[in-house]
Amino acid sequence: MGNINVFDIYDRMEKENIMLSFKGFLSEDLLDSILKVIEEKLTYFQAEAKTKKKVYNVLAECLQNLYHHSKTEGMQEEQSIIVMVVNHKGGYSVITGNMISTDHVEILQQRIRQINAMDSEELTTMYRKVLNNGTYSSKGGGGLGIIDIARRSGEKLDYGFVPVDEFNSFFSLNVKILN
Amino acid sequence: MEDVRIEGTPKTPAILLIGGTGNLEISGRSIPENSVEFYTKVLAWLDIYSAKPASKTIMDVKLEYFNTSSSKCLLDVFKKLETLQKKGFEVQIRWFYEEDDEDMLEAGEDYDSIIDLKFDMCVMEI
Numbered sequence: 562m563g564n565i566n567v568f569d570i571y572d573r574m575e576k577e578n579i580m581l582s583f584k585g586f587l588s589e590d591l592l593d594s595i596l597k598v599i600e601e602k603l604t605y606f607q608a609e610a611k612t613k614k615k616v617y618n619v620l621a622e623c624l625q626n627l628y629h630h631s632k633t634e635g636m637q638e639e640q641s642i643i644v645m646v647v648n649h650k651g652g653y654s655v656i657t658g659n660m661i662s663t664d665h666v667e668i669l670q671q672r673i674r675q676i677n678a679m680d681s682e683e684l685t686t687m688y689r690k691v692l693n694n695g696t697y698s699s700k701g702g703g704g705l706g707i708i709d710i711a712r713r714s715g716e717k718l719d720y721g722f723v724p725v726d727e728f729n730s731f732f733s734l735n736v737k738i739l740n
Numbered sequence: 741m742e743d744v745r746i747e748g749t750p751k752t753p754a755i756l757l758i759g760g761t762g763n764l765e766i767s768g769r770s771i772p773e774n775s776v777e778f779y780t781k782v783l784a785w786l787d788i789y790s791a792k793p794a795s796k797t798i799m800d801v802k803l804e805y806f807n808t809s810s811s812k813c814l815l816d817v818f819k820k821l822e823t824l825q826k827k828g829f830e831v832q833i834r835w836f837y838e839e840d841d842e843d844m845l846e847a848g849e850d851y852d853s854i855i856d857l858k859f860d861m862c863v864m865e866i
Contacts, residue, residue, distance in 0.1 A: 611840045705808040
């Protein structure tokens with residue numbers, strides 16, 4: 562525990578151009594703060610208005626997904642998540658990671674594969690269908706969030722699952738927003 | 741019937757509902773975690789308004805950001821206005837977007853494709 566080399570973490574984050582990184586329990590206040598910070602940073606980095614909006618929207622959607630997920634899946638109160646926003650040469654990446662029940666891996670994987678197989682026109686059709694059918698929970702959901710993220714990104718969703726123990730897996734999502 | 745004027749916040753939009761003239765406006769940001777809670781008041785007002793609406797209703801939507809939780813609530817708002825039009829009252833939606841904001845334009849087109857109302861796409865003056 563005492564051997565954590567803070568410089569290594571700092572150096573790695575510096576080299577990877579991480580604009581923002583948080584690991585811990587995501588409260589509503591924190592969610593608001595993260596959005597506020599990223600908005601200021603994007604203005605500071607003089608991101609194009611169009612790109613700035615996409616990054617902000619995708620981050621808001623990702624954070625709210627994580628926030629609701631941690632509350633609805635019977636997870637422990639202290640369930641921690643990780644979120645990072647990376648500024649690389651071609652644009653930005655919004656990266657998130659959280660624990661999910663291994664039982665949910667297959668269905669989530671299927672859903673993302675399905676979305677990644679679609680072109681922008683098909684995504685639009687699916688978005689409209691899901692929006693209009695209203696298979697929603699009161700908190701949104703119904704899979705609209707991930708379709709919205711994919712539409713705004715315009716790139717394939719990069720994702721992964723790491724088995725952690727008998728019941729839990731770590732789900733990571735990398736959403737790219739190119740300039 | 742009382743008019744509704746709600747100030748905007750960093751996560752919820754400003755709302756203006758003027759019954760006498762039929763001028764309705766939603767502007768700013770709509771990214772609350774629980775949109776249903778926020779839009780309940782708007783939907784309830786529209787129910788009362790629909791009983792005795794102005795001869796023409798114009799709704800201006802001038803949003804900078806909105807999340808998918810709000811998108812369903814907006815659909816509910818438009819559905820109420822669609823019903824109003826079916827009853828024979830004139831309804832116009834003016835959907836504003838910033839010139840280079842293709843995502844917001846597309847969002848307007850999404851509603852236009854689902855809802856049987858006239859959506860005018862307008863470029864927002866910044």
